[in-house]
Structures are given as C-alpha cells and as structure tokens.
Amino acid sequence: LPNYPAPTDDNEGYASFNGPGQLAASEYPAYGDGLSYIEPCLKLTFADGTRTAELEFVTSTVQDDSLTLTLRDAHYPVRLALHYHLHAHDDLLERWVTIYNEGDTAVTIERIFSAQWHVPTGHDYHLRHLVGRWYDEWQLVEEPLTAGTKTLESRRLTTSHHHNPWFTLHRPDQPAAVWFGTLAWSGNWKLTAEVSETKQTRLSLGLNDWDFAWQLGAGETFTTPFALAGYTAEGFAGARRCLHQHIRRHLPHPEQLRPVLYNSWEATMFAVDEPSQKQLAERAAELGVELFVMDDGWFHGRVFDNAGLGDWWPDETKFPHGLQPLIQHVNQLGMQFGLWLEPEMVNPDSELYRAHPDWVIHFPTRPRTPARNQLILNLARPDVQTYLIEKLDALLSQHNIAFIKWDMNRNVSEPGWPNAPADPREIWVRYVQGLYRVWDTLRERHPQVLWQSCSGGGGRADLGILHRADQIWVSDNTNPARRLAMQYGFSQCFPAGTMEAWVTKDEFQTLMGQGDPVHYPLQFRFHVSMMGVLGLGMNLHHLSDAEKAEAQKLIATYKEIRPLVQQGEQFWLVQTETDTAVLYLDESHTEGVLFAFRTFLPEPSAPLRLRLAGLTDTAVYKLEGIGQKTGAEWQATDLALPLGNFESRLLRLTQQPDPLKS
Ligand code: GLA
DSSP states (O other): OTTSOOOOTTTTTTTTTOOHHHHSOOSSOBTTSSSOOSOOSEEEEOTTSOOOOOEEEEEEEEETTEEEEEEEESSSSEEEEEEEEEEGGGTEEEEEEEEEEOSSSOEEEEEEEEEEEEEOTTOOOEEEEEEOOTTSOOEEEEEEOOSEEEEEEOOSSSSOSSBOSOEEEEETTEEEEEEEEEEOOSSOEEEEEEEOTTOOEEEEEEEOOTTOOEEEOTTOEEEOOOEEEEEESSHHHHHHHHHHHHHHHTSSSSSSOOOOEEESHHHHTTOOOHHHHHHHHHHHHHHTOOEEEEOSSOBTTOSSTTSOTTOOSBOTTTOTTOSHHHHHHHHHTTOEEEEEEOTTEEOSSSHHHHHOGGGBSOOTTSOOOOBTTBEEBOTTSHHHHHHHHHHHHHHHHHSOOOEEEEOOOOOOOSOOOTTOSSOGGGHHHHHHHHHHHHHHHHHHHOTTOEEEEOBTBBSSOSTTGGGTOSEEEOBSOOOHHHHHHHHHHHTTTSOGGGEEEEEOOTHHHHHTTOOOOOOOOHHHHHHHHTTSEEEEOSOGGGOOHHHHHHHHHHHHHHHHHHHHHHHSEEEEEEEOSSEEEEEEEOTTSSEEEEEEEEOOOSSTTSOEEEOOOSOOTTSEEEETTTEEEEHHHHHHSOEEEOOOTTEEEEEEEEEOOOTTTO
C-alpha cells in the first residue's frame, strides 16, 4: 500500500475499526470477512439464519487455458468455483462463478457477482462508461473516481439504453494503460467502482442484487454470467481492438458478411400489406438491397400499437393469402426476406392475453402499468417459453425467413410472479434464462437465420445477446450527426459488424418530434451508415431519379468495402463535436477505407486534420485522390482534409507493391 503503512502486528486492521479483509486485495470477497466493509461479491443467508459466509481456499486446477479456484465455507457445506478462462488471442480473461450447495438445506443467495478486479493501489483513476436514454444512447463519459462507491446498473429487466456494463479504468497521467471489461448478461446488472479509505480502487461486476434473491436448494448449483476483462498498454484503441476481435469471433455467424437491408418501419410504420410491401421490395431490389425486412404491423390484429402483440400469425386483412406471396416475390427479386417480432410482449387486446391474462409479469393486487399499450410476458415461466418456441418455430418452419429483428419495447413495472415455484425475486434472472432458452432453441432449429437485437433502439446490447444475435439496432434515432456520436460510443465495446445503421429521410426526425432543420446530403447519410452494417429505412417511392442513381452507386461501393468495415480493424482518428474521422483496415493492414465527416463548424474554412494509424511503417500506401507515402510518414504528418459543413468523404487506402520484391 504505497500511501499507507503496511499492516503489522501493532497496527493490523487500524485499531479496532478494520480487519485484514478491509485492506487486502481479496480475489472474491464474501460478506462475512470479519471487520470488512468493502463491496463484497457474495452475500449468503443460511437456513439457520446465519447471514455471513467465510470462504477458505481449497485447491486450484489448471487445464489448458482455464484455471479454477475452489473455495468453501468454513462451516457450511457450500463450495464455490471461481472460473478463469484466458482468451490469449484477444488478450482477455473471462471470469465466472459457480456455487454448489452440498448440504441438505436451502441457502439463499442475495448477491453473487461474476468478478472483482483491483487496480494498483494509491493512484487516482478515471472511469469511462456509456450513458444514454431512448433515442440518445451510447454517450461516452469519463469521470474521476473519488472516495466512496460509484454504482452503475440496470433495474429494467434489459441491459438498458441508460447504462451499459462496459467500462474502462485508467490513470489520467498514464492514458495508455487501460483496464477494461464488460458483462455477458441481458438483464439487471450492477457495476460498482469503489475507492476505499486506503486508496484501493476495485471494480465489481455481475448480476444486480437489487430486489434479487435465489433459493439454492440442497444439491443445487448456480452459475453466474461471465465477465470479460483485459489490460492494455495501448490505450483505448487497444481496449477496443481486444473486445472487437473477441466479439466478432463469438457471434453466431462470425464469417458471414452481413447483407445490405431495407426495413419498412420508417416508410410505412404499421400500414404494411401485401401490395405495398411488394412495391417497396421492387424499389429496394433496384437499388441493390439484399435483404428485405418487413417491420411491425404484419400480424393478427395489428393496426396500431394497441393490439396484436402475442398473436404471431399474419393478419388476415393485410395478408389474405398469408406471407408466402410476399416472400416469394421478395425471393424472386433476388433478395432474402426478414421479419420483425416482439416475442416477449403482449397487448391486452390480443387473443393471447384474452386466453392467458396470468402470463404477464404482475402483482395480483396492483394495476398492470401498460407502456406503449403493452405488458411483458413472464418468460421465467416454462409454459410461456413453450408457447413462444412453438409459435415462432412454426413461423420459421413454414416460411423462407432469413432474418429476424427481435424487438423489446418497454421496461418492467410491478415485477411480480404470482404462484412462482421458486422465490419470486428469482424472476430477474429466470426471465433472462427463459429468453436465452427460447432464442437458443430457435437458433438451433433454424441455424441459417440472422438475428438482430433491438429494444426500442439500443436497449439490449451486450455480450450475452451477441451470442444469439448477429447485429444490434443501435438507436431509433437515425439523425446522421447524432449517429456519429452514438456510433463512437457504441464502438468502444462493439465491432462495426454488429452495428446496424440505416439511411433514412430527414423528415423522419421531424416525425419523431426531434425536428432538425438541417438537411444532410444523401451521401453524408450513406457514409454514416456505411460505417456499420448498411441498411435503408426511407420511403423508397420518395427518392428522385438522381437520388436513386446515387444510392445505387453508394450501395455498390459499400459492397466493395464491406469486408473492411464489417470484419476489419477500426481506428477512430478524430471525434469532436463537429468532426469525425475513422479508418478501417483489413487484418494484414494492406487495405483500408477512411471516412471523414464535418457536421457544423461556425468557421468552416478550417480543414479537418487527422493522422492515419495502424499502418506498417515501411510499406507505401496510396490514399485515393491525396497521394502516396510510407506508413511511417502518413502516421507522423497531419493530413488536412478540406471539408465544408455537412460534407463527408470516403477514401480508399491501398498498400502499394514493394518494388524491391517484384
Ligand atoms: C421499435 C423499434 C423500431 C420499430 C418499432 C416498431 O421502436 O426500435 O425500429 O421496429 O419498434 O414498432
């Protein structure tokens, strides 16, 4: 402890107010470690009322890249396995915990985090994390950690738009040294960053213990989700690289390039039907779109947002012959077909709710607060899971569906689970387990389907969902300038290949009450969306011939650069309020594409200044329309790009053949 005397026999525990547990950097502290008041990872209550745990080390085993530390309680037959798995290729360590009740009475788990990490003692650290709200997700913030505990969490049943379990820690005087991590969980989570009185900084991450309890019966085990963390000496770019690489390789379809999609939502909202969708599909195919996605409005009784959720079969009026004629038409146009679903939800005005009003999350004595006129099905219930698996499996089996947008448009209220077979506070975890079960079963039965995770935009983006979904709908806000900031925040954790981004019409912003007088050129809007998985969301009938021709060209360019964007390495070169520049390079750093944007500068004559990064020093690179230099030269000199307000550039970078080798 550089700033404090080490504990000795005389001062150990600082008189009678602290014990060693308060001062030592304990790997997985339990509540019950003597005079210790730090954030524990584990809180148990035993059947006899004892509310502390005393963990003792038993053994450790190493197998290949995995380490398991076994601990047990000093008195009760409870064992813990702390699991570590090294992802050497990505320079990341995965941690999770299993608890075993080897006794014959139940134990109540009141908190069980996945991990706690300690950074070197005696320094001041800054925490970076992501905050937001619906329509304005993914804002990156940095703040100093001071004495006490900073908590970030979700209590909403989803990961949330508001906070994300991604974090970094660094010393402001050493920004290259970065600790970072995240949690693979799509429900309530909690992060605590604590600076103790001896200036120890520790960060814990795991399931949220708020309103949570789990009865661990005799002979039962419980396993936490995993946390993933790393350290890099290469700053925030290094942290991003490790996470991007790792996430990309663990997606359900890691190798597959993502198709350019069209989504009907912003064009037609709920007013979908067979003729109008066919016409939109024709326009989409002309532009070079590869996947046509019909959004909300297609299922039984769905005219507006007040009816239909839960009844997952085609609306008889809008689709009198079912979905087949539309899907066949889309396929004949050379495109794949995708569909919007919101499986976890039900409108009170639906066949499902009339048949099973007890299937929603609720307390019998409390009103069921609707949001967007809908209630949440209790996915902790096996009968609800079975219903969804059967209905959605039938839909996928009977139709040629290549893509599902899985939406989730509200957060929880009255989190009751009447007649729960377990402690009703288990709902927070059992709901997510149920969600994963439904999703995994459908994936297993329909492995070709690509899935998008949406929750009113970016409300459910995390490593847990990305083991199921291939891409994320980052935000309902498609204003390109707002998107640049959100894409920057999103990219701190998630790779561009998961970042679905649509080009929309400016009018949509006004429609959503976010009026913006600025008209962004079509190219600007495309370039912003081309930084991720390109999609189109505007009403295609409203495009002029000139706009169509431009869109066709931009889509064709996207298809050429898509491997770099979706599977390459991403370097954020500039990110200010007005200017953005991002470079994508392939794995061997021989080819790249540079995007540059200016939103608004009161004095727009100043050029955007950037320096390229990630290049091989000795190799010669040509930057389209600018010139040719060695990697070292590009990286040591400022490149001044003249950019007016609302202008963007997309420039290809290519390594030139080495004349000595030819
Ligand atoms: C959410 C999604 C939108 C759209 C609507 C449909 O708001 O984020 O993209 O799918 O639901 O109701």
